[in-house]
Amino acid sequence: MNDVARLAGVSIKTVSRVVNDEPGVHEQTARQVLAAIESLGFRRNMGARNLRQGVTTATVGLLLEDVSNPFYSGLTRGVEEVARQFGRRVLSASSDEDPVQARELALDFCARRVDGLLIVPAGREQGYLAAEIRAGTPVVFIDRPGGDVTADTVLMDNVGGTMMAVAHLAGHGHRRIGFLGDDPEIFTAAERLRGFRRGCARAGIERGAEFAAMGPHDEHSIGSALRAMFDRSVTALIGGNNRITIGLLRVLAGMPERPALIGFDDFELADLLDPPVTVIAHDAKALGHAAAGRLFARIQGDDSPHRDLVLPARLVPRGSGEVAP
Amino acid sequence: MNDVARLAGVSIKTVSRVVNDEPGVHEQTARQVLAAIESLGFRRNMGARNLRQGVTTATVGLLLEDVSNPFYSGLTRGVEEVARQFGRRVLSASSDEDPVQARELALDFCARRVDGLLIVPAGREQGYLAAEIRAGTPVVFIDRPGGDVTADTVLMDNVGGTMMAVAHLAGHGHRRIGFLGDDPEIFTAAERLRGFRRGCARAGIERGAEFAAMGPHDEHSIGSALRAMFDRSVTALIGGNNRITIGLLRVLAGMPERPALIGFDDFELADLLDPPVTVIAHDAKALGHAAAGRLFARIQGDDSPHRDLVLPARLVPRGSGEVAP
């Protein structure tokens, strides 16, 4: 800016005025300044501007498990869209479900003075965020609650969705149902398991005819879980998330059994498989929209009490869940 | 920092020393400072630090078409991993293939003084980047060259991949092959079309027995392109990218014809479809690794001449591409 000022033969402040479209600059002067800016390729240093003006960095932090998982990339896209509407950029990072990394990344975001933080919590404790929240950084938890920290939260209806799946299978005559879920340390996995149990109870399925195998899962563990379930005459399966459902499909492709199947999380091509896969669907992008919406409301000063938003899940029947035992 | 200094009864400089683990602070003093930091929840302002220290913001900008497309989210993940190794965060944004937005986002990244820029160019002209590059911001183009701007570039072997697909189909006896590609304004689409033509020539397929329908495509346009091709007795198809291949599969599901099919871009579940889909595969994450690798080399001062890297594509035969006419 100094260089621009020198070249244009004006003071640095006048350059600032031109850059910011402030009124009260002679048109002739402004032209000279603009010419100087052009010829020097000057670009205002946002960092310095933020420092001077105080709070905003026009950036929000998004911390999730893994961008390359379609669920999270859809979510990211949703966040990005809302952020753009509010003139913000998104700083994103994947924690790989590792609490230590998550903590480190979140604190790094704070040190960068993001305007707000969207977090898919990894692990049970987010206590390290309490100080940041007190300091005024708005935080919204996505997909899982913050545990020991209270803040706005946007969740899926995990319990309701799984109950719906069980009811659907029971409605088609299944009485022995297996659930393959993720590590129950993960909130959504525990919730879906809860939904599974409750759904079974409500459908009048006797205890002992419901089988749950919780993860973490790879194809090998899915295979052994499946064999154990088939040994006990399970006729229908529920996949606890998109990874597991796809793993299930892959393993089942090499087995003779063709149980009914419902997956939690919709996924691309589910409708083109044979049979097409019935799923409990929810909208990752909508989740991003909702969470970012809350965050920007907070950023703009909304200080109403914390709100928990639960987005609905819906059953999409496609075939695999509508077969008789 | 001021507050911390006051509370600890030391000068602001001493706090700075403690925060930066500089030597020469009495242990007792350091403890007091740390206690003050803890109790005030102080976190160093990265923006101010960057301003003072000069260049780095420990951030790179990643500009792509759409994070929610699995190809790009895989790429993003690759970039993120390398960035983390180098202690950087990733600021990402989707341009939706709109040159105006792309320009705006890229310049915004520059104004934030990112350490480097990874760009999947949208549109033909990236001239606005020339000034930034001259000013010393390293830029790496991904997936498409920069057109009027020269910088490091990391590409896929689009021509070779498509030629491979044609050769594979010809090897199975196909003489009338259709190619459904994206908008030829897009570099990769044009390259793949070129590969298709060259592959046909090399396979001795007479001109007039190769049919290309370029996009942009939706299911409707794919449908009409397909009908036109079948009218001319096409027996094999190549899908020009993951979106188009999936569109093709969806449209074909409602038609009686079962042509041979090879898709450019691998996609999840391709192996579970019936028949499993043969694809030209490449590794999006590897692309991200390679591009970020180049970028950080530049950031660390590598000023060797610009380099163009072309990552190989490979044919993954799964069934759909191995059927006779």
Added chain:
DNA sequence: GGCTACGATGACAACGTTGTCAGGGACACG
């Protein structure tokens, strides 16, 4: 005792901006 050496600390400037306020010239009016 006077000297150096060293360890611990602080004062101050600077990074690139912008907000505040004051200065200076042109012009109109009494």
Added chain:
DNA sequence: CGTGTCCCTGACAACGTTGTCATCGTAGCC
């Protein structure tokens, strides 16, 4: 001609850090 007003412009401080250099006290040495 003096005065007030308006428009344009610039000097200066400040944002939160860190680099440079100076200061101070104490210990060690001759």
